[in-house]
Amino acid sequence: MFETLSDRFDGIFSRIRGRGKLTEDDVDDVLREIRLALLEADVNLDVAKNLVGRIRERAVGEELSRALNPAQQVVKIVLEELTTSLGGEAMKITYASKPPTVVLMAGLQGAGKTTTTGKLAQWFRRQGRNPLLVGADLQRPAAVEQLRTLGAQVGVPVFSEPTDPVDVAGRAIAEATRTGRDVVIVDTAGRLAIDEELMDQLHRISDAVTPDYTFLVIDAMTGQDAVNTARAFNETLELDGVIITKLDGDARGGAALSVKEVVGKPIAFASNGEKLDEFETFHPDRLASRILGMGDVETLIEKAEEAFEKEEAEEAAARLLDGTFTLEDFLEQMQQIKKMGPIGNLMGMMPGLPKEARDVEIDDRHIARLEGIIRSMTPEERINPEIIDGSRRTRIATGSGMQPTDVKQLLDQFGQMRKMMKQFAGFGSKKQNSSNRKGKAKKGKQKGGRRKAQGGRVTERGPAKIPKDALTLPGLEGDGPPDLSDLFGRG
Amino acid sequence: MLFATVIAIAALVIVGASFIVLRRDRDAGLTVDPPHLTNVVDISDVIDGQTVDDVGDPPSAAEVDDVPGTAEPSPPSVRERLAGARASLTGFFGSIFSGGIDRNTWDALEEALIRADVGVATSTSIMEAVKSKVEADGIDDAADIPALVQAEMVDRLAGFDRSLSTDVVAAGGDEGPAVWLFVGVNGVGKTTTIGKLAKRETDSGRKIVMAAGDTFRAAAAEQLAMWAERCAVHLVRGADGADPSSVVFDAVEAAAARDADIVLADTAGRLQTKTNLMEELSKVRRVAEKGAGTVTETLLVIDATTGQNGLSQAKQFAEAVDVTGVVLTKLDGSAKGGIVVAIHDELGVPVKLVGLGEGINDLVEFDETEFVGALFE
Numbered sequence: 001m002f003e004t005l006s007d008r009f010d011g012i013f014s015r016i017r018g019r020g021k022l023t024e025d026d027v028d029d030v031l032r033e034i035r036l037a038l039l040e041a042d043v044n045l046d047v048a049k050n051l052v053g054r055i056r057e058r059a060v061g062e063e064l065s066r067a068l069n070p071a072q073q074v075v076k077i078v079l080e081e082l083t084t085s086l087g088g089e090a091m092k093i094t095y096a097s098k099p100p101t102v103v104l105m106a107g108l109q110g111a112g113k114t115t116t117t118g119k120l121a122q123w124f125r126r127q128g129r130n131p132l133l134v135g136a137d138l139q140r141p142a143a144v145e146q147l148r149t150l151g152a153q154v155g156v157p158v159f160s161e162p163t164d165p166v167d168v169a170g171r172a173i174a175e176a177t178r179t180g181r182d183v184v185i186v187d188t189a190g191r192l193a194i195d196e197e198l199m200d201q202l203h204r205i206s207d208a209v210t211p212d213y214t215f216l217v218i219d220a221m222t223g224q225d226a227v228n229t230a231r232a233f234n235e236t237l238e239l240d241g242v243i244i245t246k247l248d249g250d251a252r253g254g255a256a257l258s259v260k261e262v263v264g265k266p267i268a269f270a271s272n273g274e275k276l277d278e279f280e281t282f283h284p285d286r287l288a289s290r291i292l293g294m295g296d297v298e299t300l301i302e303k304a305e306e307a308f309e310k311e312e313a314e315e316a317a318a319r320l321l322d323g324t325f326t327l328e329d330f331l332e333q334m335q336q337i338k339k340m341g342p343i344g345n346l347m348g349m350m351p352g353l354p355k356e357a358r359d360v361e362i363d364d365r366h367i368a369r370l371e372g373i374i375r376s377m378t379p380e381e382r383i384n385p386e387i388i389d390g391s392r393r394t395r396i397a398t399g400s401g402m403q404p405t406d407v408k409q410l411l412d413q414f415g416q417m418r419k420m421m422k423q424f425a426g427f428g429s430k431k432q433n434s435s436n437r438k439g440k441a442k443k444g445k446q447k448g449g450r451r452k453a454q455g456g457r458v459t460e461r462g463p464a465k466i467p468k469d470a471l472t473l474p475g476l477e478g479d480g481p482p483d484l485s486d487l488f489g490r491g
Numbered sequence: 492m493l494f495a496t497v498i499a500i501a502a503l504v505i506v507g508a509s510f511i512v513l514r515r516d517r518d519a520g521l522t523v524d525p526p527h528l529t530n531v532v533d534i535s536d537v538i539d540g541q542t543v544d545d546v547g548d549p550p551s552a553a554e555v556d557d558v559p560g561t562a563e564p565s566p567p568s569v570r571e572r573l574a575g576a577r578a579s580l581t582g583f584f585g586s587i588f589s590g591g592i593d594r595n596t597w598d599a600l601e602e603a604l605i606r607a608d609v610g611v612a613t614s615t616s617i618m619e620a621v622k623s624k625v626e627a628d629g630i631d632d633a634a635d636i637p638a639l640v641q642a643e644m645v646d647r648l649a650g651f652d653r654s655l656s657t658d659v660v661a662a663g664g665d666e667g668p669a670v671w672l673f674v675g676v677n678g679v680g681k682t683t684t685i686g687k688l689a690k691r692e693t694d695s696g697r698k699i700v701m702a703a704g705d706t707f708r709a710a711a712a713e714q715l716a717m718w719a720e721r722c723a724v725h726l727v728r729g730a731d732g733a734d735p736s737s738v739v740f741d742a743v744e745a746a747a748a749r750d751a752d753i754v755l756a757d758t759a760g761r762l763q764t765k766t767n768l769m770e771e772l773s774k775v776r777r778v779a780e781k782g783a784g785t786v787t788e789t790l791l792v793i794d795a796t797t798g799q800n801g802l803s804q805a806k807q808f809a810e811a812v813d814v815t816g817v818v819l820t821k822l823d824g825s826a827k828g829g830i831v832v833a834i835h836d837e838l839g840v841p842v843k844l845v846g847l848g849e850g851i852n853d854l855v856e857f858d859e860t861e862f863v864g865a866l867f868e
Contacts, residue, residue: 036611039605039611040610040611041799042608042798042799042800045602045606108796108821109678109680110677110679110680111678112677118709140714141717142710142713143710145709145713146709146713146714148710149710192823192825193824194824194825221676221801223608223798223801223829224606224607224798224827225795225825225826225827226798228825229796229825246676246677246678248762249676249762249800250763250800250803252800255798
């Protein structure tokens with residue numbers, strides 16, 4: 001797994017602690033690491049160089065703030081710089097005064113143009129528009145059939161004929177006017193930027209439809225070549241914006257930054273799933289932290305929101321913090337987490353986790369084994385694990401196909417975790433509202449922690465019980481939460 | 492190891508729940524970041540459970556000039572196809588690699604490798620190897636460096652059998668059709684590769700059956716059907732949304748009944764992070780061997796434009812289905828496909844085939860000397 005930028009910095013900065021200003025040498029060391037992080041995220045080499053240059057200008061001589069340590073301060077500068085580079089002028093879709101508004105889609109083979117065309121149609125429908133899809137990809141076998149299927153799913157008509165892409169596109173505009181469609185989205189065949197003949201064809205398609213918006217569709221997994229593609233398409237077509245696809249994987253998406261720098265046009269949309277509505281406007285800040293490997297908190301939140309039953313999760317977290325979390329809760333939460341995807345990926349998205357934690361390769365099969373152990377316990381044992389003695393342990397081990405020592409280890413670890421989380425909570429409420437927590441802890445004791453009225457209270461009182469500090473970017477507040485790393489060391 | 496999971500889960504529960512709380516708090520009290528566009532999409536309603544593949548698919552067969560029957564050009568050489576795209580690099584190298592060896596030489600080398608998507612870690616390891624050779628042999632002319640780097644890379648990539656196996660017995664099976672399974676993320680060119688390969692194998696006298704295992708993406712089976720028609724091979728397909736394992740199983744049975752040699756099994760593109768889809772793929776691999784067939788090749792298709800994520804793809808797919816080789820597609824563009832060097836280095840999975848264009852004949856065997864030569868030409 002990638003090292004995050006802040007991990008890399010920790011070493012460098014430990015030796016310059018206590019100084020008031022960053023010197024040029026300090027900055028050089030740091031910049032080397034930034035460059036590396038950018039390259040690992042597939043940011044184009046030239047783009048990375050420019051960016052590092054800009055960061056250097058800002059970082060040298062920067063007054064060290066008392067609130068942040070130098071590492072955090074540089075990370076902040078880098079993040080800001082990246083966010084600015086990715087963001088800039090926002091894309092605003094306006095509609096042609098004389099309909100239809102024409103949108104042209106272009107890109108390499110396999111970038112996701114056809115699927116994105118379908119998603120865009122859905123998006124326009126939501127805006128109350130009536131799009132017409134145009135199948136001008138007459139090259140790839142069954143591309144038009146694919147578009148027709150998508151059109152049917154969205155409830156939007158598709159126009160195409162087996163003639164010539166330029167003719168089809170031209171005639172589609174007349175068709176849209178005739179049938180009263182106010183948006184036309186033209187899907188074109190994928191083509192290599194160095195294929196002059198096909199690029200010329202694309203130019204002629206563009207001339208035939210005079211698009212109001214021309215979008216370049218770029219795969220988030222693209223490497224260094226993204227800039228060549230973007231440059232060539234921009235020269236041929238005068239792009240208005242970029243759509244980045246396949247952001248739902250674990251690609252860090254540096255290509256988006258490269259393309260943005262080269263084209264100078266906004267990234268309009270991000271496509272982040274296989275469903276037609278997994279398509280949204282672009283968030284520069286999220287991608288900036290993702291490129292730096294700093295965790296994609298927003299995405300994690302969204303995944304959590306999808307997967308967790310809100311009330312239950314809140315209650316579980318509350319019980320976890322006041323130490324009344326049971327193995328039953330644990331089992332339940334595991335089910336929720338499994339819905340969010342491979343656990344290793346989730347860990348990667350979490351900001352502020354110690355490096356040791358992120359390095360542990362967590363296999364989803366481990367979860368299955370843990371589940372097996374817990375499921376072999378009686379309800380009573382799950383709520384009150386203290387009663388598990390030698391003979392119970394052997395029974396549980398046999399039931400789950402594990403060794404008694406595994407069972408013991410799980411219980412030990414679970415106990416430790418509960419203790420740790422309590423400390424965690426203590427830390428959080430020190431800064432916030434400690435009386436709140438006391439009340440809670442008492443309540444929790446009444447019952448072995450089965451979910452009951454507790455949860456409602458937690459919600460009412462809001463985030464007071466949650467250590468907010470743990471959620472900011474790597475300890476930007478200065479002193480961070482208790483270190484999780486000693487526990488991971490054992491893992 | 493196992494028990495780190497306990498902590499991980501706890502941490503996730505905390506984080507997950509706190510976020511929900513925090514967000515609700517924020518939503519209630521504060522203004523949310525201004526949306527990037529004026530029109531914000533409401534992504535809450537899902538259209539009746541329908542899903543589509545995220546991607547338009549692979550490159551296609553070109554039109555007229557590739558219709559079977561017309562004069563067939565001989566398969567292209569990697570170097571020929573790449574010549575145009577690479578021209579720009581030559582001048583760059585010419586100027587840097589002359590005179591003495593200094594820091595600039597190494598910097599330039601590193602840059603060249605990174606631009607080719609070889610990645611930082613693999614580039615560093617290649618450079619270390621070259622550096623120690625330079626020191627050991629007392630080389631002091633920068634002009635010698637490119638050749639040394641090429642030799643080092645060829646060396647790393649060499650020594651693999653790149654032929655595609657049909658030896659069912661060696662793969663632990665009994666007599667029956669060999670199955671070649673094609674896997675990869677969305678849009679890399681799996682279907683197109685199968686089309687080209689069907690042509691190649693049919694030409695060399697083998698009897699082929701295609702399995703339209705991509706039952707997910709709209710019109711994927713139609714796309715493969717067009718290839719099947721073009722190559723005049725039998726295609727087995729299921730209903731849209733059918734279980735891909737059963738389609739592949741049926742294809743194997745059909746192949747056995749027809750006494751075919753090879754089943755080319757297509758699968759839906761999937762991002763390697765989607766656990767359930769990766770499990771589905773493992774199942775396809777298992778079920779392919781339930782009947783008369785034996786999987787002798789599992790080919791991971793990788794797009795040459797892919798950056799460092801290719802390594803993650805290779806790792807995850809190798810874990811799910813035991814990949815036997817890589818097909819590197821779209822190498823006729825300006826992308827150099829250097830990620831396969833990293834994949835080869837880390838996982839020892841050889842590149843077996845290279846896709847060099849949209850024509851039915853544009854699929855050639857990988858040749859490390861040509862590939863590396865093209866990187867540095």
